[in-house]
Amino acid sequence: MKVTVRYFARYRSLVGKGEEELEVPDGITVGELIEILREKHPVLRNEVFAEDDDLADVNVSRNGRYVRFDEVLHDGDVVALFPPVSGG
Template identity: 45%
Template sequence: MKITVRLYAGFHEAVGSTELELEVPKGVTVLDVARILEEKFPGLRGRLVKDGELQDDVLVLVNGRSIEWLEGVKTKLRSGDRVAFFPPAAGG
């Protein structure tokens, strides 16, 4: 099945694109997608997943909704879903 992944700020710089279309297996979760991205793009390694879990400061939206309001990293994706990854905010 196909999903669309949007990457913001430093994440898209590491990949060289703001949007990707990924072919993923049925039943894939948000955490699975983060792992797939790290495997496919070495510039993302260690920036999305740490010790087998999603980094605490990474914000993920599925179809515009925070995964905090869904099933967290266990949120299962469906064909056509849009997943957005935001790096930690910095500023002052």
């Protein structure tokens, strides 16, 4: 199945593009997609995304709605990755 991944803010700069389409296995979860992206773009693994046991360093939306990492993706989904936001 195909999903579109959109990168925002620092992720866009690190990956060098704002969007890409990926062929992924059917039934993949958001967390598994993040693992694929960490393999495909090592700069994300090394500089941005948290270690495997803590994915809280990335906010993810699917088709415009924030999702959990165990949510299953479907063909044609658009997944957007945002860095965590903080402020005061």
